[in-house]
Amino acid sequence: MKLDILAFGSHPDDVELGCGATIAKEISFGKKVGVVDLTRGELGTRGSAEIRDKEASASARILGVSARENMEFSDGFFVNDKVHQLEIIKMIRKYRPEIVLCNAIDDRHIDHAKGSKLVSDACFLSGLRKIDTKFDGDDQWQEAWRPKFVYHYIQWKNIKPDFVVDVSGFIDKKIEAIKAYSSQFFDPGSEEPQTPISSVNFFDSVNYRARDLGRLIGVEHAEGFTVERYLGVNSLSDLV
Template identity: 55%
Template sequence: MLVLSAHPDDAELACSGTIISHIEMGKKVGLVDLTRGQLGTRGTPEIREMEAEAAASILGLAARENLGFEDGFFVEDKDHIIAIVKAIRKYQPEIIITNALHDRHPDHGRASDLVSRASFLSGLIKIETGQKAWRPRNVYHYIQDRYIKPDLIVDVTPYWDQKIKTIKAFRSQFFNPDSEEPGTYISSPEFLLFIEARALELGHSIGVKYGEGFTSERNIGIKNMFELL
């Protein structure tokens, strides 16, 4: 499984429970951040890099890297798409998870479009990167600030405390009573309550405590209805 996110901390907020649960199943999970979060009001790219490493350790990731795109200004062009294609071919994931289809932050929807396009193009042998062509079986988009009706919900109840630890690894970004930096939308204590409320809502809809929701680019097929929650 490869998670590609516009900013360091996007994945921790939206799908870290899913990441942890699949690592517990014995799956390898890698994370590629597209930008260093250079435009964030709080912290610096260097601080966020250290925070991302701390979060990766908590998550138990097999790999984490950053493509260094320009925060707020990356575009859907050949250079950016090829950079993502190279990352996909490097890790050869069966599943890709990426940003929400559309969201409050414009980078999220832009990253979503970029990753979707690159996931397809990565399978074309005539796009030469010196790597084997590779196309993932499925691409899923997590749900972020704006509510989007999910196509599937993952039960992350057993991993909730660990998820919160990964979020709080980004000390510069989220609620820290000792911080002297400017307050932001995501640095208030209410924001973390919102994250929990969303997870409670999604979990409630499938009969568990906490859930993380995803949209799918294609219909989801199963062989055994009895395996559904």
């Protein structure tokens, strides 16, 4: 299955929090979008890997993504090395996306920046024909493939975006997808330990960040991204 967009997250829920509304909007345009979680989030204070597996599946159905996979890398301890890069390359060559979305370039959780660089490096390496890969269970050699664009969504830290996407009308879908992770976020009836992301303030911040970015470009809601190279437009009228 060839996808238009492949979104990577170090943990289940990273993609939803960072760019869930953008994904929902692109799917509404008929784009095929997939999500790849690098870990199962097994070191998370709340819930468990098994619970988060189910939550990720539920969230994928809400967003309407075409595929969702988990690399099962070690939460907290995966590294950006050849072994992990080759596994990401296999996934990129499997789905051949034009656009890759990945974690924030700098963030509170150490896995986010690590995941960001790992996926970015793998996107480049995936285009090198002399790197041979076979997808697990398949006897066919994969063809080289390099995505045209790599964009990094924004997470805990308020990184200044290089561009923002108008997601007005899709914030409710994003919130619904995030709420699928009921073990992780605010729940007044939960007896689990409190974490930085389980507070009311954090959950509210998802909406008010989108509203603030939207305010800056004159729309209701927006999501921000950073880029690794210059963005190009055909004309000034392409800008919102």
